[in-house]
Amino acid sequence: MSSETFAYGALVPPSPHGVRAAVGRVLHIGVLVSAALLISGYLVGLFSDPAAYGSHAVEQAHLQAKAAFPHSFAAVWDGIGHGSGEAIIVAGVLVLILTPVAGLVTSTIAFARRRDWLFGAIATTVLAIILGSFVIGWLTA
C-alpha cells in the first residue's frame, strides 16, 4: 500500500520540514531556558533563606495569597539584580509564557521566507491579536 499512500501524500504536502524543525527548536530552547531559571531561582531562594522554606507560617501566607512577590517587569528586573530567588523564578515563568509566542514569531518568519504569503498574513494576524490582548490586559490589570 505504501506507494499509493505516498503518492497521495505527495498530492497534499505537509508543511515543510524546515518550518516545523525551526518552531520545534525555538520551543525547545524556551523550555530549557525557563527550566534553568525556575530551578536556579528556587535553589537561590532555598540557600539564601532556608528557614523560610521550612516555615509553616510562610507556607500559609503563600497559600492564602498574603505573601508579597514581584509581579511587574521592573520588580522582576530589580529583584534579579539583587539576587532574589523569587524574581529569578518569575523570570522563568515569563520565559515560559512567552515561549509559544516565540514559536509563532518563528513560524511567521518561516512562512514569509517561503513566500507563503497567505499563511504569513494569518500568522501575523494571530500575533497582532495576542500582542493586542497583552496591551489590553496590561492596561486593565
Add this chain to the structure above:
Amino acid sequence: MGIAELSLVLFGVSVLAGVLGSLLGLGGGFVIVPVLTLVFHLDIRLAIGTSIVAVAATSSAGAARNVSESITNLRVATFLALATTIGAVTGALLSGIFNTRLLFGLFGLVLGVSGLQMLRNAPGRHGSVGGLAKTAAPPDNAPVFAMAKVDSPGRAPTAGKAHLADKLALHSAYYDEAEGVEIPYVVAHTGLGMGLMYLAGTVSGLLGIGSGVLKVPAMDLAMHIPMKVSTATSNLLIGLTAAASAVVYFARGDIDPLIAGPVAVGVLLGATQGSKLLAGIRADRLRTLFVTALVVVAAQMLWKAIS
C-alpha cells in the same frame, strides 16, 4: 509543612498533570486546580494563575517534540489560532455579563455530549471501507484509509466539503509509531471547525479555563483530524491562548513564584515525557483516555454550576 514540602508534593502532582496534559492536548489544569484548592486550600485567584502557567508549560514542552515530528499540524494550528485567539479576547471582554453558574452548567453538558459522541464514533473508524464512506471520517486506522484512497484516487471521502482546506493546504500525513505506517488524512469542515474554535476560545476567556477539552473534539468530530494529530495540535494552540491571558494574570499578581515555579518544573518534565509517549500510543487507547478526562472535567464543571 513548609514551602519545601509543599513544593515536592506540587512537583509530583504536576509531573502527572504534564504527562496527561501533553498526551491529551489539555492544559493539565483539570488535575492541578482541584489539588491546589481542595487539598491545600489555595486562594482561587492564585490557583487559576498557576493553572495558566501549567498550560503554557504543557504546550511548549509537549509541542517542542511533536511539531518537529510533524504529529502537530502547524498549518491547521496557525489557521485555527485566528479563531481561538479572537474568541479568547471576546470571552475576556464579555466576562461578567453572563451568569457564570449557568455557563459552567452549559459547558459541563456540552462536554458530556462531546464525550458520548467521541465514544460512538470510535468503532466506525475501525470498520470496513463501506462504514468509512458512510461516516466520511478518516480513520485512526491507516491501511483501510489507504485502500479507500486507491478506490477513488484524487477524491477524498469528504471531497466537496473540503474546499477551504484544499485552498489552505491543510491536509497532511503523520508517521504513526504504534501502527508502523504513515497515515495521510484529509481535513474536513474547516468553516465549522473554525466556528467551534471561536466558541472554545470564548468559553475559555469567559470562564478562565483551558479549552483543550473543546478543541480536541472540534478537530476530531467536526474536522475529521486523526486523534493524535488533534491532541498534538490542540497542545500547540492552548499555549497561544494561555500566553494571551497569562500576562494579565502576571500583572495582577496572580502568579506566586513559590507555587507556580514547582508546578511549572513538574509540568515541563511530565509534558516532555508525555510527548514521547504520544507517538507510540494506540489511537483507540488515546481516545478512551481522552473521553475519561472529558468526563472528569465535565463533572468538575457541573459541580461548579451546582455548588
